[in-house]
Amino acid sequence: MDTRFNLFDNEIAAKFTKRFASAALVIEQSPLPKSTAELVALRASQINGCGWCIDMHTKDAAAAGETSVRLNLVAAWRESTVFSEAEQAALAMAEEGTRLADASTGVSDETWARARAHYDDDQIVALIAGIAMINAANRLAVIVHQKGGSYEPGMFAAAYS
Numbered sequence: 355m356d357t358r359f360n361l362f363d364n365e366i367a368a369k370f371t372k373r374f375a376s377a378a379l380v381i382e383q384s385p386l387p388k389s390t391a392e393l394v395a396l397r398a399s400q401i402n403g404c405g406w407c408i409d410m411h412t413k414d415a416a417a418a419g420e421t422s423v424r425l426n427l428v429a430a431w432r433e434s435t436v437f438s439e440a441e442q443a444a445l446a447m448a449e450e451g452t453r454l455a456d457a458s459t460g461v462s463d464e465t466w467a468r469a470r471a472h473y474d475d476d477q478i479v480a481l482i483a484g485i486a487m488i489n490a491a492n493r494l495a496v497i498v499h500q501k502g503g504s505y506e507p508g509m510f511a512a513a514y515s
Contacts, residue, residue: 359498378487384480386473389420390441394448394481395488396428401452402492405502410509411488417507440472444481451485 361367381391392415399407412425427434431445447469450461473481494500 357499357501361494361498361500374487374491377483381480381484381487384476386477386480386484388418389415390444391480391484392418392420393424393428393437393441394444394484396425397431397445397448398452398485398488399492400429401449402489402496404492404495404500406495406500406505407488407492407502409502409505413505413507439468443468443472447481448485448488451482452489 359367361371382388392411396408396411396415399411415425416422421436424436427436428445431437431442437445443465446465447461450457450465454460469478469481
């Protein structure tokens with residue numbers, strides 16, 4: 355399948371993308387650990403089948419020092435020993451917040467309590483906003499068939515900073 359529409363080459367899309375990137379910058383500048391934000395974005399993108407976002411977040415995380423072992427194990431984080439309790443809580447929230455249609459409760463009280471045990475108010479807001487943003491980005495890219503593989507680390511941030 356070819357890319358249906360270039361979201362980077364249309365005036366309205368460019369305006370939207372710039373504002374979307376500005377919102378993402380708020381999350382990036384928050385006290386939520388950058389590695390946690392990247393792992394959460396990667397996991398949601400895996401669930402949503404977004405090749406563009408998987409490519410972006412894997413490469414950005416690796417460029418920031420994330421190990422290949424941890425990146426490779428994100429899809430099976432429950433069966434791994436390389437993630438902290440805080441990261442596990444964030445990954446659980448990402449999964450439940452991404453799979454809203456799969457459970458009538460959305461994010462469970464148990465997952466919420468686990469996350470709140472590890473993240474303060476500013477971090478939890480950044481985590482929630484990050485999950486919402488990556489799901490929106492996944493939908494944009496999947497709808498237009500934006501393919502993964504051509505992303506260069508920092509490319510998106512540099513274009514919209």
